[in-house]
Amino acid sequence: MQHPAPHAPTPPGGYPLHDRTVVLIGGASGIGLRVARRATAAGARVVLGGRTPERLAGAAEALGSSARWRTVDVTDPASVAAFFDELDRVDHLLTTAGSYRVGPLRELSEEDAASPFTAKFWGQYRVVRQAAPLLAPDGSVVLMSGAAGARPPGSAPAYAACNAAVEGLGRGLAVELAPVRVNVVSPGTVDGNLWAHRPAPDREASFAQYRRDTVLQRLGTEDEIAHAVLFLFTNGFTTGSTLYPDGGYTLR
Numbered sequence: 001m002q003h004p005a006p007h008a009p010t011p012p013g014g015y016p017l018h019d020r021t022v023v024l025i026g027g028a029s030g031i032g033l034r035v036a037r038r039a040t041a042a043g044a045r046v047v048l049g050g051r052t053p054e055r056l057a058g059a060a061e062a063l064g065s066s067a068r069w070r071t072v073d074v075t076d077p078a079s080v081a082a083f084f085d086e087l088d089r090v091d092h093l094l095t096t097a098g099s100y101r102v103g104p105l106r107e108l109s110e111e112d113a114a115s116p117f118t119a120k121f122w123g124q125y126r127v128v129r130q131a132a133p134l135l136a137p138d139g140s141v142v143l144m145s146g147a148a149g150a151r152p153p154g155s156a157p158a159y160a161a162c163n164a165a166v167e168g169l170g171r172g173l174a175v176e177l178a179p180v181r182v183n184v185v186s187p188g189t190v191d192g193n194l195w196a197h198r199p200a201p202d203r204e205a206s207f208a209q210y211r212r213d214t215v216l217q218r219l220g221t222e223d224e225i226a227h228a229v230l231f232l233f234t235n236g237f238t239t240g241s242t243l244y245p246d247g248g249y250t251l252r
Contacts, residue, residue, distance in 0.1 A: 010236030015138060017234065018043030023090050025049035025072060025083075025127055026097030028059040030193035031144075034226035035094060040066045042230075049083055050097055074098055074123030084130040091139040092233045095127045102159040116162035120144075124166060128173060128182075135180045140239075142232045143170045145186040147246040167242045174240035181239035183232040185225065188214065188246030192222040215248025 022039045026032040027048040036046045040063050048069040050056050056069035072083040074097050084090075098119035101112040124143050135141070148156065149163025163186065170184035189195070189210040195203050211217050228245045232238060244250055 014234035015236050016042070017092070017230075020044045020091035020136075020139075021047065021087070021089050022092045022233070023047045023049065023087070023094070023131065025074060025093075025095040027094075028052065028055040028069070030096065031187075031190070031222045031225045031229070032094065032096040033059055033193075034222045035229050036063055036067065038226055038230050039092075039233075040064065044092075047087065072097075074127055075119055077126055080126050080130050084134060087134055089136060090131050090134040091136045092142070093128070093131050093135070093140070094142045094144070094229055095124045096144050098123045100159070100162075102156040108158070113158040116159045117165070121162050121165050121169070125169060128177075132177060132180075135177070137179050138236065140181040140183070140233050141173065141177070142229050143167075143173075143182070143184045145170075145184045145242065147186050147188040147244060147249045149186060150244065150250045151252075170242065171240045178239065181232075181236070183238060183240070184242040185228050185232060186242050186244045186246065187220060187225045187228075188244075188249040189219055190222055190225060191219040210249070213249055213252055214246070215251055218247060220245060220247060 017039055022044045024032045024036050024046055027036045028050045036048060039046050046063065046067045048056050048060055048067060049072040051071060051073050053071055060067040060069045070083050070086060073079040074095065100115035100119045101108065128141055143166050145166040146163040148160045149167055152160035167184050170182050174182040207219060210219060225245055228243050232243060
């Protein structure tokens, strides 16, 4: 299909996803999978990336013929390079993959405190670096931060700093990679896949605290965050921005 010139006005209604290639690293579960479902429903081709072949294969099968997958470890530069070597074009990119530890300054080892930067910050940085030559001029990148970067919790300073750094990275990349649009989605606490694997007492205590701390007094859903990502994929006049689907957590 024909794509607009790099600095052409956004078509009415935004850029359609039909016949576009959407790369979702971390797309086999959680928010990434919800984005994949919305993208394929809109006519996009999706490429799922992650570390677990069985989970990726199951997600791709459920999504249908518009989905394919490849394994990738965002903490391994060679793995990220190999993932993108198999692609010839990227229209939209989202990375939600990454595992890390959070906790108080006095309790975490230096290695654990650095883990959000290792996986979340540098993982996204190297993904965008490898994808950059393949990005369509009217395409976009959405980075994943977290509301803790704007309103830090009381016991995870390194994690809060990492999220703030991702937001700064998004602004810097928006300038360097223009006309490719780069934005950040910064969710609050979501009742979904990530929290489902944590101990029930910890989960319920965190959920109750989050409800008290937000304007809307509830948790988010994975679909609500996916909706925000699709907006950033398709709105051609938004770049360098951070969107906070957090229920008003950053306002309290």
